[in-house]
Amino acid sequence: MEQLKSYFLQNTTLKTEIIAGITTFLTMVYIAFINPAILHDAGMDQGAVFTATCLITAFACLLTGIIANTPIGIAPGMALNVFFSYTVVKGMGIQWEHALAIVFLSGVLFIFVSLTSLRRLLIEAIPYNLxxxxxxxxxxxxxxxxxxxxxxxxxxxxxxxxxxxxxxxxSGLFFLGFLLILTLDYFQIPGAIIIGILSITTLSLLTGLSTWEGLMAMPPSIMPTFLKLDFSGLNTILAMKAMFTFFLIAVFDATGTLIGLLNPTLFKQQKNYAKRLSNCLTADAVAxxxxxxxxxxxxxxYIESAAGIEAGGRGGLTAIIIGIGFILMLFFSPLAKMIPNFAVGPALLYVACCMMKHLTDMKLPDISETAPCMVTIMMIPFTASIADGIGGGIILYTLLKLLTRQKINFLLFILSFVFIIFFLIS
Incomplete structure (x- = not known):
């Protein structure tokens, strides 16, 4: 018991960790509603995805808490589920069963990279501005x-x-929900997203735009999606392109978020900081x-983990509490079924706004930095493809640095060559 206490309660207390875990859970529980809605657009069973979302989030958070001892919540990524449904399945025409196989293989690749020095080399190769x-x-x-x-x-x-x-x-309820979430966020009220979603859903029920499905029930069967991944259609250039992009987004998103969340002095001064950061990445890769x-x-x-850290979360017990919260969430599937698109939409638009805040982090001293960034930013929404945007930006960045005789990482030449092949063949 003393060993567990010394492991989980370094520089914190049990009460503080529980409060921090509940705080982060409330700020990220929206993914239990949004992820099934997005993947349903790819043709997947919404109930099964709800169960899968809760289970994988619980697993990821429990694993993070135990092996990394960090107060970080991990769940299906917003950029990654959008890429899955709208680029890979709808855009590339890849069936969702094949897309699940791509997710699995990119995860295995991520595990390999997270356990070696390749992760550091890859992160250093892609310029921060890109x-x-x-x-x-x-x-x-x-x-x-x-x-x-x-x-x-x-x-x-x-x-x-x-x-x-x-x-x-x-449309009116959509904008009302968006305004509500923004206002709650401004006043730093925990759970702004879930409050916004539930408020608009309530108004939708009262106005007859949605029908009451109940509040609690046994979890929907996961069988429509469980082990349904199909490896038979992965010998195409499009499938390889999708897997490569899943992998790149996962590595950069995870590393950037974790460094941002765990970078404050209070974490760097803690014992085994580097090991905890590395173990957290490994937990994300396994998940x-x-x-x-x-x-x-x-x-x-999830960047929403900052709410729990702000509430005093310092160790893995915070993540474990988040995981327990998502296990309990399994029994609220009827709630997920009756949430309409115009209640989920404001939350997605709010997430987009939060991501846009990073625009101020860019440093653009000359056109060789500005142009590749602009091409990347334009190509992703204009082509509805994250992969094409990443590829276009990397190729232009490499060519401009080469033509202007500036220093460039050798891995960028390899990445550029790979993306050129992808573009020419696909």
Missing amino acids: QIAILIGISLLIALITLKNNQIIVTDPHHLMHLGAMNRPE SAMAGLLGSASTSP
Whole structure:
């Protein structure tokens, strides 16, 4: 008992860790509603994905808490589930069973890289400005998909896109939900996203736009997605491109988020800081591979973990509490079923806004830095492909640095060559 106490309660107390865990859980529980809605667009069973989401999040958080002893919540990533549904399945025409196999293989690759020095080499190879540009491009893609799915912007034969009908009650509730979440976030109220989703769902029920499905029930069967991954269709260039992109997003997203969350002096001064950071990445990699087996997109550390850290969370017990929260969440599947698109949409748009905040981190001294970032940011939403945006940015960055005789990492030449092959063949 004393050993457990000394391991989990370094520089903290049991009460503080429990409060921190509940705080982070409330800020990220929205993924239990949003991930099934997004993957349902790829043709997957929404109930099964709900169960898979809760299970994989619980597994990831428990694993992180135990082996890394860090207060980090890990769940299916927002950028990764959007890439899964709208780029890989809908854009590339890859069946979701094959996409799950791609998720699994990219997770296995991530495990290998996280256990070797390759992770450090890869992270150092991609310029920081391009990493930020990828994040900004993804935020614009999330915003575009959200607005189209909620008919805020629409297309027709005469226009590339234009504003939809603003007099629809669904549009009004969408904007009300977005405004509510933004206001709650401004005043730093924990659980702003889930409060916004549930508030709009309640209004939707009261106005007859949604029907009551109940509050609690036994978890939906996971069998429609469990072990449904299919490796038979992965010998195409599109499948390899998708796997490579899943892997790149997972590595950069996880590393950047963890360094940002665990970088403060209070963590760096703690015992085994580097080992805890490395173990957290390994836990995320293992969870990503597991996601493919259960029926979800790859996982990622959640920036919402900052809420729990702010509440005093310093160790793995915070992550364990988050995991327990998602196990309990399994019994609230009827709630997930009756949440309409226009209640989920504001949360997605808010996430896009949060990602956009990183724009100020970019440092653009000359055109050789500015142009590749601009191409990356433009290509991701304009082509509806994160992979194409990353590839376009890396190729242009490498060529410009080569032509202007500037120093460049040798791995960028390899990545550029790979993406050129992808573009020419696909």
